[in-house]
Amino acid sequence: MRDASLAEIRELALFRDIGEATFEALTRSAYHQTFPPQVTLIHQGQSADFFHVVTDGLVELVGNWNGRENTMVVLRPVSTFTLAACMTDAPYLMAARTIEQSRVILIPSSDLRAAFAADTAFALAIAHELANCYRGMVRHAKDMKLRTSRERLAGYILRQSALRGGASRFELPLEKRLLASFLGMTPENLSRALRALRDDGLAIDATHVTIADRAALDRVAHVTPLIDGPEPGAPDR
Amino acid sequence: MRDASLAEIRELALFRDIGEATFEALTRSAYHQTFPPQVTLIHQGQSADFFHVVTDGLVELVGNWNGRENTMVVLRPVSTFTLAACMTDAPYLMAARTIEQSRVILIPSSDLRAAFAADTAFALAIAHELANCYRGMVRHAKDMKLRTSRERLAGYILRQSALRGGASRFELPLEKRLLASFLGMTPENLSRALRALRDDGLAIDATHVTIADRAALDRVAHVTPLIDGPEPGAPDR
DNA sequence: CCCGTCGCTTAACAATTGTCAAGCCGATCG
DNA sequence: CGATCGGCTTGACAATTGTTAAGCGACGGG
Known part of the structure; x- marks a missing residue:
């Protein structure tokens, strides 16, 4: 890996507190690679050879079954994936595909496990990361099982707004068909849900979102941290 | 905790490889308590004071939102819960309620975190447990997003059969309304789905399940380890 | 023993969501 | 500049799922 890349990721919560030797061992045989859009990085069912860190771009994790496909997670920088598979x-369980051009760090899973055993600070960081991934997936599952599609969409919009410091106008970060898949x-x-939410203070022109009446929208979404985050450095974008 | 309880849990994967001092520290201020059925053990939104291990009985984790309620996980012995919340x-994110009379070990979360820092073997066991919880929730989310309710039911029945060594006749382990909630x-x-699956080789009389035509049922469920497990010591029952 | 409660089932109906088909629009490219 | 492609929208329709209401049957308490 290049020095610039190393300095970049040294600041991440995952690597910030670990020893120099551990960091060196982790990055020695790691790659920092750039991928074009729409490239499949891993397939579901494959053995977990690499731990991944998205440093730039946008990556989706997708589930496949019986010819159907669904976007389970959208990862924006800086996020990790395949951690649970590598540790065990x-x-x-999911495939990964770039949405935009993306840069990804690949760390051999054996190095990851060795570093876990060798460095207590790293072990703690890994545990936190695993716990956050778990909680993100619990939130997503609650979203799916407790809310209707219209309510999920309203929640998504308000989450995006929160990620932008409460902005009332912003661009949709995802293609709509991808957003639809993520929202189940x-x-x-x-399309129908977007139109229906006009009555609840939401206006969307192509990719441009305007929250006209936040209170009305929240009367639909009933945003709560137990479903919608806060997601400090976490799941969807 | 009583000596009998201590010996019992010492064998679990979580505690098997840890040092005697760690085990002693973990169990010193722990409780092993028995709860009646239908008792709420924790509420969602509460701060994570205790790490929990179900040693007997049956416990469900439920999500609540806006007056709605849903069973997210059903835990049979021996399983843990609240690990991610305690570590972070x-x-x-979920409430916990006993289904049957159950015995649960409660370990103060500060002790848990201290043991994680003090004992590398325990840290590894925790990481594995977290990873398995995550993967269980990913599977559940995939189940929800990729399969219809009829397909989920077929999958559930075949999983139960697998848990019983491939038995073709067994008793439903859950009340149907609880199963319905878990299956979303x-x-x-x-009720309708159960009746519909009679055409696919499934017969259910009250709680008694008979798989008449496993191939036909799997033609509906398309069972795969990437959704249905194997779940070595894991999520649902 | 009877009665009330509770879980389950069934049926009719309503709401939501998916499917299919068509058309629109903006971007890209020859 | 015009043609083509892909993503988005819309509408009509179908399937799935939820809702409401009623009834059945097992269980437990009076």
Whole structure:
């Protein structure tokens, strides 16, 4: 890896408190690679050879089953993936695909496990990361099981607003068909839900979002940290 | 804690490889308590004071939102819960309630974190447990987003069969309304789905399940380890 | 023993969501 | 500049799922 890349990731919560020797061992045989958009990085079912860190761009984790496909997570920088699979040396449960051009660090999973054993600070950071991934997935599952698609969309919009410091106008960060998949609905249904939410203080022109009446929108979404975060450095974008 | 309880949990994967001093520190101020059925052990949103281990009985983790409630996980012995919240000192995302009379070990979360820092073997065990919880929740989310309710039910039945060594006849381990909630549907819809699956080789009389045609049922469920496990000592029952 | 409660089922109906088909629009490219 | 492509929207329709209400049957308490 290049020195510039090393300095960049040394600041991450995952690596900030670890020893120099551990960091050196972790990065020795790591790659920092750039991928074009729409490239499949890993397939579900593959053995967990690498731990991944997205440093630039946008990556989605997708589940496949019986010919169907669904976006489970959208990862914006800086986020990790395949951590649980690497720690347990188990097959990936989800595939990963770049959405935009992205840069990803690949760390051999054996190095990851060695560093975990060798460095207590790193072990703690890993545990925190695993716990946050778990909690992100619990939130997503609650979102799916407790809210209707319209409510999920309203929640998503308010989360995005919160990520931007409460902005009332911003651009949708995802293609709508991708957003629909992430929210567990079809693009057609997303279109309908967007139109329906005009009555609840939401205006969308193409990718431009305007929250006209935040209170009304929250009357639909009932935003709560137990579903919608805060997600300090976490799951969706 | 009583000596009998101590010996019992010392064998668990979580505690098997840890040092005697760590084990002693972890169990010193721990409780092993028995709870009646239908008792709420923790509420969502509470601060994470205790790490929990179910040693007997049956416990459900439930999500609440806006007056709605949903069973996210069903824990059979021996399983843990609240691990992620304790490690990150964050509020519980789900409530926990006994289904049957249950015995639960409660370990102060500060002791848990201290043991993690003090004992590398314990840290590794914790990381594995966290990773397995994460993967269980990913599987559940995939189940929800990729399969219809009928397919989820078929998958659930085949998983239960697998847990019983491939038995073709067994008793439903859960009340149907609870199963319905876990599978993300209403009890009425579960009734319909059960009846519909008679055409696919499934017969259910009250709580007694008979798999008449496993191949036909799997043609609905398309069971795969990437959704249905194996779950060595894991999530649902 | 009877009665009330509770869980389950069924049926009719309503709401939500998915499917299919068509058309629009903006971007890209020859 | 015009053609083509892909993503988005819309509408009509179908399937799935939720809702409401009623009834059945097992269980436990009076």
